[in-house]
Amino acid sequence: MPTRSGLVEIDHLMCTVSDMPAAVTAMSRLGFRLTPESEIGGMSNRLAQLTPIRAGSANFFELMTINDRTRVPALMQEILSGPDGLKMIVHVCDDIESATRAFAYAEAPIGDTWHVEREWVSDDGLIEDVRFTVLIPQRGALPFFMNAYKPNSLSQYTQPKFQHHDNGALNIRRVYAVCPEGRLAEEVAKLETVYACVARRSADGSFTITPRDVVLDVSDPGLSAHRFEGAVPLPADASTLVGLQIAVVDLTHTERLLRANSISPICRPGRVVVRAEDACGMMIEFVQASETHCEATERGTGNEL
Structure with missing residues (x-):
């Protein structure tokens, strides 16, 4: 197992949606503010940007849809296929070679590398040259789709004006996944190798x-x-990504907003769960942020690499 993976953090999650206008409506009912739609080679996306927990990574989920299948690479068609829901974990990395070795150690060698460059215009009119390299492991080698990217800047993905949401969302704290019972230990071991860290087994049997x-x-x-x-x-x-845990400023407020928007969540002590049918195919678990967590979030600009 490598002693350092090069994967800094789970940066964001990609969620496929078959109907972008309907997805925007659904997320608005949940209290999320989305970025304007952006076109990317036959696809388009909108982001729910949350506040980075600390510098060096972003924190968001991405709604992605296919508009023109003839212009979309085969790999992205495969990733975005099937019903709406979470499809991929995207990591930010600080060292391409270390991240490449980490995937290789997990028997998931890099199948493709993309080099992306585009201009981004900030609110104050400054033009920023955004460049990043994307590492894409071979398909089927990991429990679910994962990749890693190394950007020269995170400014585009950490815009303060999009980080304030009516539901009080602060940041993604947890990603939920399931693996078949007979393969669970094997899949977890593979993930331990990718991340160069040991999984902890909870009392309920989850890792x-x-x-x-x-x-x-x-x-x-x-x-x-x-x-x-x-x-x-x-x-x-099949192994799959199923949902997110998102910390909020005031859980009571979040529950009230959901009910006011005709959402009937599952409410249990300390958490409010929105069903996948109301959240573009992914389950969202809202939890109360601690005071320490809120203070740390205020300091986490996320713009440094």
């Missing part, structure tokens, strides 16, 4: 892996169905 601040929580379908009370459909024979 948690923490590259830095955002936790990857992996369980089998039976446990996940019990924990989330049917809030998200769970395949019995």
